[in-house]
Structure formats: structure tokens, C-alpha cells
Amino acid sequence: MGIIVQKFGGSSLTSKEFRLRAIYHIQKELSLGHQVVVVVSAMGRRGDPYATDTLIDHIKENGNSLPNREMDLLLNCGEVISATTLSSMMFQLGVSNTVLTGGQAGIITNDHFSNAQIKTIRPSRIFYELKRNQVVIVTGFQGMTESGDITTLGRGGSDTTATALGVALNADMVDIFTDVNGIMSADPRIVHDAEPLIAVTYDEICNMAYQGAKVIHPRAVEIAMEKQIPIRVRSTFTCDEGTLVTSYEKIVKNKEQFNIKDRIITGIAHVPNITQIKVFAKEGQYDLQLKVFKAMADHQISVDFINVNPVGVAFTVHDQVADMANEILESMGYMPQLTRNCAKISIIGAGMAGVPGVMAYIVEALTEKDIQILQSADSHTTIWVLVHQEDTEKAVLALHHKFFEIGTEKE
DSSP states (O other), X not given: OOEEEEEEOGGGSSSHHHHHHHHHHHHHHHHTTOEEEEEEOOSSSTTSTTOHHHXXXXXXXXXXXXXXXXXXXXXXXXXXXXXXXXXXXXXXXXXXXXXXXXXXXXXXXXXXXXXOOEEEEOTHHHHHHHHTTOEEEEETTEEEOTTSOEEEXXXXXXXXXXXXXXXXXXXXXXXXXXXXXXXXSSOXXXXXXXXXXXXXXXXXXXXXXXXXXXXXXXXXXXXHHHHTOOEEEEETTXXXXXXXXXXXXXXXXXXXXXXXXXXXXXXXXXXXXXXEEEEEOOTTOOOHHHHHHHHHHXXXXXXXXXXXXXXXXXXXXXXXXXXXXXXXXXXXXOOOEEEXXXXXXXXXXXXXXXXXXXXXXXXXHHHHTTOOOOXXXXXXXXXXXXXXXXXXXXXXXHHHXXXXXXXXXXX
């Protein structure tokens, strides 16, 4: 029997009704003859009693001085409560199961508390419980150091737990269950007729996740990609198959099965609240780039959207650190130009590689709507444009219309 790993996010476990929906999906895979490993997040979101953010807020209200090691002990509780609650309901329905913490499941991490990295997984306990015809419920988001300290994996940690276990167990599939029905071609809050994506590549979903789409954590996708373990992003509340995440080669080979047309663009994502910074070199200066980016790194300021030319550099930072970056550059004798309140729009698609005219379509779509392009960059699968934040929705709609509604797909 093949192994299926199912991850249920906090919004899928908030209520008893929602947990019963999760159990339905577990029982369905069991009925198909699969062995099932379930990974759970803490129940709910900020404000719900056991949610991770609620536990963090609890400490902020009680001293706000807990070291990261001890904070990880506290945050571990949310997933334990979630796992044992689901376990009790499954036993009531006659579904035998075993609950394992991340450490008991063999997830060994380094000691970077609150943002630990998985070093290795020793899945012998999971295999043992599966042989006993048990569903294995694993607390997501956490692991254990070699010395026995509990750690947490940072944001997206439960996604990472699921795909890392999928790799360690050589699973047939990793299902990421959320409150949305798969991955859409754009944010449906902006593009009301955004298209559901039947299949996307690992690279495409990583780019979409890094550029603002929050359906799955990119670190989790990268882990699955290494061993080519397929992922499905699905809704807990429907029976739909959701979006399959797999290799480009498998999508091309099975595009008729997936009912996918050849396409240039797969999706459009966006990141708001960023500031563009331009710095110009002094006459005869050739080390501007080194000095600027070293200064940003020394002050732990993350830079993005970098353009370098002989007379200067342009890059972006998050709005909240823009003043700090400006002060640093001014202290170095530069006069940086800041354009605040910008948004980065990402046009993503494995099918754009080698296809002429994609940038022309982008410029045309934005120009027709009088949207100024402040900066652009590209890779073989993604083109980025920087616009004023007030133009974000208009830009996403214009680009989506250009690529998805007027037939600019490859013939």
C-alpha cells in the first residue's frame, strides 16, 4: 500500500464540523487502500484559544521576555492540542490512530530555536505504527534537537513537516488541505474570475509563493521538488482534487489528462508595501554596489528587485525599514531617491521561456491603463514589474485580462 501524507492547516481544524471534514478525507484514503500519515497545525488563527499567534500574544501580555528555547516549548502545545483532539474524534468513529510529536516522529533539527532547520528524519517509529494499521498523526511545525530540546520550524513549518515526511517516507502524494480550493491564477479578491490551476510546476508555485501567494510555503515545495514527490493543494471542504504540483516534464507529458492547454503564463502574484531606493555613484566611483549592499547586509536589511548599472543601483526594501535604509545611505554620503508605497507584480509561467513578445504584452497591458512601470526584471520563468501601490489592483486586473482572457496562449 502506498503512503499518503495529509496536512491540515489551522483553519481546517477550527471547529468540530471542520475536523469531521478532515476525518472524511482521511477515511477516504484509507478506503482506497492507502496508509495515511496526517500532519496538523494548531487550531484556528489569532484570537482562537490554541492558535500559535494567540500563544505568542499570551507571552507578550505576560512579561514578553521568554527566550526562544522556552517559547518553542509553549508553541509546541498548539499542535499537540490539535493532534490529540483529532485523535479523540477519530477513535470515536472507529479509526485507530497514534499521535506522535515531531521529535517522536524522528524529525531531528538544529538548535536554531523558533526557526529550526530539519537536519534529518528517522521515520522508523512511523513505519512501525503504519504496520500496526494505525493512522499516524504527527504534530506539524516542530522537531527535536539531538540533545532532546523541542524546536519549532518557523512560519510555514507544518507545510515543511508534511513534505519532509513525504520525502522520508517516499510517499505517493502529499496533500496540503487548506480553506481554499487549490491555487488560482491570481488573487481572487482582486480578480473575481481568476482561473483555478489544475497543475503547476514546482518552480512556478515557489515563485508564486515567494511573490505573495500564500497557499503553501515555498520551503516545503523545494523539499518535495528534490525527490519529485507530487503535492496537491486542496480544500478541506470539497471533494475536488485541487491543484497538482509536479515537474514541468510530467505536466507536458500528461497535459491531455490534466486538460491543460499550452500556456505562456500560469499566474500573477503581488507583494505590497515596498519602497524603491535608487543610489547614484559619485564621479569616478566604481565600488558603489559593494558599499551599498554591504551596508544593507551589515544592518540586516533584506534587499530585493535589484538592478545594477554603471552609474548606480536600484533596489527595493519593505516599507518598515525604508527610513533606516535611507539614514544609512545618507550617513555614507549618498543622496538616495526613495519612492515609497510601491507594489511588486510578478508574472509567472514556465511556458514563457524562449517565447518572444511577453514583455511587450506586459507593457501594452499596463500602458493601456496608464500604469507607470517604475522598474522591471526577469528570469526564464518570471517577469517582475514595480508599480505604485495605488495601481496594484488595476495592474493585476490588466495583466490577467491580457494573458488569460484575450487568448495570448501559445498555439
